[in-house]
Amino acid sequence: MTEISYYDQRTKNLHVKFALSPQAKKLLKIVDDVQVGRVDDSELGRMIRQSPAYRHVISETISSIAISIAQNPQDAEAGATLIRLLTKILQIADTNAETMLPFMKFPPEIRGMIYRHYLPKAGFYGKTKAMYPADKKTNCACSHEVPNSWQRKTWKSDELALALVSSTVRQEFMTAFYRDRLFFFNCTCEMEHYLSTNDALRRNVGSIKFHWCGPRAVTAFKLLKRCLNLTSLTVMPSMATTRWLTKRQQFFGKFFTQSGVRARLTDALGIDELVELRGYSKVSAVHCGTRVSFRRTNEELANLHALLNSALKQDKEADYDEDEVEY
Numbered sequence: 001m002t003e004i005s006y007y008d009q010r011t012k013n014l015h016v017k018f019a020l021s022p023q024a025k026k027l028l029k030i031v032d033d034v035q036v037g038r039v040d041d042s043e044l045g046r047m048i049r050q051s052p053a054y055r056h057v058i059s060e061t062i063s064s065i066a067i068s069i070a071q072n073p074q075d076a077e078a079g080a081t082l083i084r085l086l087t088k089i090l091q092i093a094d095t096n097a098e099t100m101l102p103f104m105k106f107p108p109e110i111r112g113m114i115y116r117h118y119l120p121k122a123g124f125y126g127k128t129k130a131m132y133p134a135d136k137k138t139n140c141a142c143s144h145e146v147p148n149s150w151q152r153k154t155w156k157s158d159e160l161a162l163a164l165v166s167s168t169v170r171q172e173f174m175t176a177f178y179r180d181r182l183f184f185f186n187c188t189c190e191m192e193h194y195l196s197t198n199d200a201l202r203r204n205v206g207s208i209k210f211h212w213c214g215p216r217a218v219t220a221f222k223l224l225k226r227c228l229n230l231t232s233l234t235v236m237p238s239m240a241t242t243r244w245l246t247k248r249q250q251f252f253g254k255f256f257t258q259s260g261v262r263a264r265l266t267d268a269l270g271i272d273e274l275v276e277l278r279g280y281s282k283v284s285a286v287h288c289g290t291r292v293s294f295r296r297t298n299e300e301l302a303n304l305h306a307l308l309n310s311a312l313k314q315d316k317e318a319d320y321d322e323d324e325v326e327y
Contacts, residue, residue, distance in 0.1 A: 004081060006032035014078055018068050024061040027054065028082070031089050041092045048093035055093075058086050104168065115176040118162055130184035130209055133194065142187035142214045142240070143292055171200075178204035179229060187214035188221070188270065195223040202226055209234035211288055212241045217270025224277055232282040233312065235274075237265060237304055238293035244269035265296065265304055275307065279316040283308045 006029050009015060015025055030047075033039040048054050062083050069079040103111070136144040160177065163170040178201055185191035191210050195202045196219075205227055212235050214220075224230065242263035245253070249267040265271065285305040287295045296304075 005035075009082075012078070014082065017075065018065050018079065018082065020061060020082075021057065023054070023057040024086075027058065027089055028085055031085055031092075034092070041095075044089065045093040045095065048089060055090070058089060062086055108172070111172060112176055115162070115173050116180060119177060119180070130182045132184050133186075133190065136186075136190070138187075138189045138193050140187060140189040140214055140216070142189055142211075144186050144190075174200045175204045179206040182207040182209055182232075182234075184208075185210040187211055188217040188219075189214040192216040192220035192223060195220065195227070204229055206230060207232035207234075207282075209236065211236045211238065211292060212268070212270070213238060213243065213293070215244050215269065217244065217268075218273050221270050221273035221277065231280055233277070233280050233308075234283075235285045235304065235308060236288040237268075237285060237296050237301065238288040239296065240293040241265060241268045241296070246271065265300055275311040277312050278314050280312045283312045 004012075009028065014020075015028075020028075030039060030044055034041050034044050065079045065083055069076045103114075106114075160174075163173050163177075183201070183205055185194065185208070188210065191208070202223065206229050208224075208227075208230060210220075224233070242265065245263060245267050246269055249263070283305075285301055285308060287301060295301075
C-alpha cells in the first residue's frame, strides 16, 4: 500500500484500528496537507521543533503501531504506511532545522526599525523617560538621585539581550538603543565614568541630561566633544554647581575674599569647557529637583540658558574633537 490520504485513512477506519491519539491524528492531517500543498513543509517542521511533545507523540505512536502489527499481521501493510507518514514528519523537521530568517540580508533601515520595535518604548503619553544608571559606579560624594519608576527607566540586561546574538547585531542594536534615548547622569563624575568606559555610548548617544556638579566637570565636558552624534544637551545647575570652582577663581580666592557673596555660575568648575562645546541642535538649562540640591535663581537659570544657546549651537570647527583628555 502506498501513502494514503487522510480521507482514505478515515474511510478505512485506520485511526480506530490502531487506536491513534488526537495528537497523532492531527499530525497525520497536517502531513497530508503538506503532500497536497495546502501547508508549507517549513511550517510543519517549525511546529515539531518548537514542541518536544509532538516528537514524543510520534515515537509513542510508532511503537504502538508496531505492537499492533505484531499482534495482527494482516494489518502490517496499513501500519507500515502510517509509520512511513510519521517518519516523514521527523524528516521534514530535521531537514528544515538549519533554515532561519535571513535577518542580515535586510537593508540597514529595516533592521533599525526591527531594533526599535524590539526595544521598550522610551516614553509615555508623548513624554520622554530618561535612562538612569541603575547603580552608583563612582566613589564621589555627589548625590545619586533615584526617581520614582514612572519618571525614569534604568538600564536592564533583559532589554539588551538581543545584543548577545552576534558582534554585528550588537553594534547595530546598541547604536539604536543609545541614539533614541535620553540618558541622565547624576553628576559630572558619573558622566565622565560612563563616557570614558563605554565606547558604544560615547560614539552613539544622541541626548544627554546631567546635574552640573562634582570635581570631574572639566574631563566630563571634554569627553562630550567626543560624542559625535550628540545633538541634545540639558544642563541642570544647582547650588552644588559652585561648590567646585575653576582654578582661576581658586587662585584669586586666596587673595580676594568676598564674605557673604555667593559664587557665580561663571566661576563654576568646567564653565570654560562647557561653553566650548559646539554643534548641538537642542540646548536647555533646567532646575534640578528640590530633593537633589538647592536651586539657583530663575535669573541665573535664564542667563545660563541664553549663554548655552548662544555658544553650543554654533558650528563645529575643523579640529573640534582633537583635544587631549586626561582621565
